Amino acid sequence: SLFLLVNFSMAMGIWLVLHFLFAVAQKDADGWTCGEDGYWYENGVKSSWSGCADDSKDKEGGDWSGDKDESEWSGEKEDKDAGCTVTTQSQMPETLSRTCITHPSNTAGRCWWTYVPQAVTTATDGRKVPLVVDMHGGGGCAYHRYSTSGFKELADAEANAGGGMVVVWPQGGPGGLWASHGTSTRTASAKSLPSWDDVDFLEKLISVMLQNSSKADLIDSERIYLSGFSLGCMMAHRFALERSQFVAAFGCHGGELSFYPTNQEEMDSDKSTYEVQPMPVYITIGSDDDAWFPGAQNSWEAWTYWNGCNNTSTSDLASNLVEHVASSCSTYTPSLQTMMLVIQGGAHAPSTTATEKSWQFMSQYKRPVVLTELPEPPAEPPKDSMSSSGCWLIPHALFFVGLSLERALLAV
Numbered sequence: 001s002l003f004l005l006v007n008f009s010m011a012m013g014i015w016l017v018l019h020f021l022f023a024v025a026q027k028d029a030d031g032w033t034c035g036e037d038g039y040w041y042e043n044g045v046k047s048s049w050s051g052c053a054d055d056s057k058d059k060e061g062g063d064w065s066g067d068k069d070e071s072e073w074s075g076e077k078e079d080k081d082a083g084c085t086v087t088t089q090s091q092m093p094e095t096l097s098r099t100c101i102t103h104p105s106n107t108a109g110r111c112w113w114t115y116v117p118q119a120v121t122t123a124t125d126g127r128k129v130p131l132v133v134d135m136h137g138g139g140g141c142a143y144h145r146y147s148t149s150g151f152k153e154l155a156d157a158e159a160n161a162g163g164g165m166v167v168v169w170p171q172g173g174p175g176g177l178w179a180s181h182g183t184s185t186r187t188a189s190a191k192s193l194p195s196w197d198d199v200d201f202l203e204k205l206i207s208v209m210l211q212n213s214s215k216a217d218l219i220d221s222e223r224i225y226l227s228g229f230s231l232g233c234m235m236a237h238r239f240a241l242e243r244s245q246f247v248a249a250f251g252c253h254g255g256e257l258s259f260y261p262t263n264q265e266e267m268d269s270d271k272s273t274y275e276v277q278p279m280p281v282y283i284t285i286g287s288d289d290d291a292w293f294p295g296a297q298n299s300w301e302a303w304t305y306w307n308g309c310n311n312t313s314t315s316d317l318a319s320n321l322v323e324h325v326a327s328s329c330s331t332y333t334p335s336l337q338t339m340m341l342v343i344q345g346g347a348h349a350p351s352t353t354a355t356e357k358s359w360q361f362m363s364q365y366k367r368p369v370v371l372t373e374l375p376e377p378p379a380e381p382p383k384d385s386m387s388s389s390g391c392w393l394i395p396h397a398l399f400f401v402g403l404s405l406e407r408a409l410l411a412v
Contacts, residue, residue: 286346
């Protein structure tokens with residue numbers, strides 16, 4: 001009937017308007033659109049920001065020169081039933097914000113998860129807090145460090161005491177690996193190594209957090225600290241070596257500087273190549289961590305040399321804690337030290353004691369960061385996939401579509 005035809009036409013017309021509104025709402029007033037590949041586009045140009053589409057569309061991949069068992073090279077013993085990909089963490093609490101950027105190491109991008117204690121976000125005293133980058137072991141997940149390192153609990157305790165910290169847990173590249181060899185030329189003897197550049201990834205992470213993040217106003221750019229376990233510890237070593245100008249201090253557990261120098265000539269070459277600045281270092285290692293104890297000790301000796309330390313001593317902090325201290329180092333404020341804590345009887349496993357001791361040491365140091373030396377962060381995409389323009393019309397349009405279809409059916 002004519003009534004049926006009119007109502008059906010009205011329904012179809014409203015459906016077309018609704019479809020148009022969704023398309024318009026997907027686009028921000030400044031020209032941002034969400035592409036089918038899950039990345040934001042600004043006026044048709046792909047940005048470095050992803051996460052606007054369903055993560056199931058991610059295409060994990062990227063160049064990886066190593067074999068699938070390369071996590072064995074890292075010595076990592078974490079559970080390989082990870083529950084994570086390069087861009088997702090099934091076990092990470094939804095209260096943590098995820099940030100993803102494009103990166104050559106993975107076609108779906110690289111991501112990290114950020115935690116800010118409530119006492120920091122609600123503080124009215126204008127406090128700025130350190131940024132801690134905490135990295136998981138080889139073959140593992142960012143969630144592993146979130147749940148075992150103790151930095152989340154430490155952040156809450158510090159915040160409640162009037163301080164605090166912003167902690168980020170980045171996910172390694174394909175296979176849960178870190179390219180901890182960096183640009184070292186002493187890699188010929190390695191069986192297989194990741195081909196990507198994680199020094200570049202971490203540099204961009206810091207740039208985004210300091211310059212283009214909703215947390216930027218909370219972060220003290222002079223207090224950027226690195227930590228990690230096993231291969232994550234090796235990555236902390238590497239970044240501190242190659243980008244010392246951005247790191248106030250680092251303290252990590254169960255790892256070494258990958259391809260550490262073995263003689264003075266190599267140490268002098270590294271210091272000159274990377275323009276290594278004085279670096280507060282706190283290395284922690286278990287005495288029974290047979291695979292990595294020798295390398296940790298050699299790494300401590302290398303940092304001792306780079307820091308210009310002239311004296312070494314040993315002290316027992318507790319029945320199972322022995323601290324090796326290199327002092328009388330290069331001029332620094334407060335006095336520079338290069339430390340190695342040995343946990344007697346400790347195996348290759350995460351340790352909250354190591355985290356606490358590392359934090360006590362790191363937190364006293366600062367390093368002014370020249371933001372202009374960091375890579376330019378990408379422009380930030382809109383917070384929501386739909387802009388406010390037109391969104392309020394959608395529920396109204398849905399109502400009229402339903403009403404018109406109901407009338408059409410009743411007329412049959």
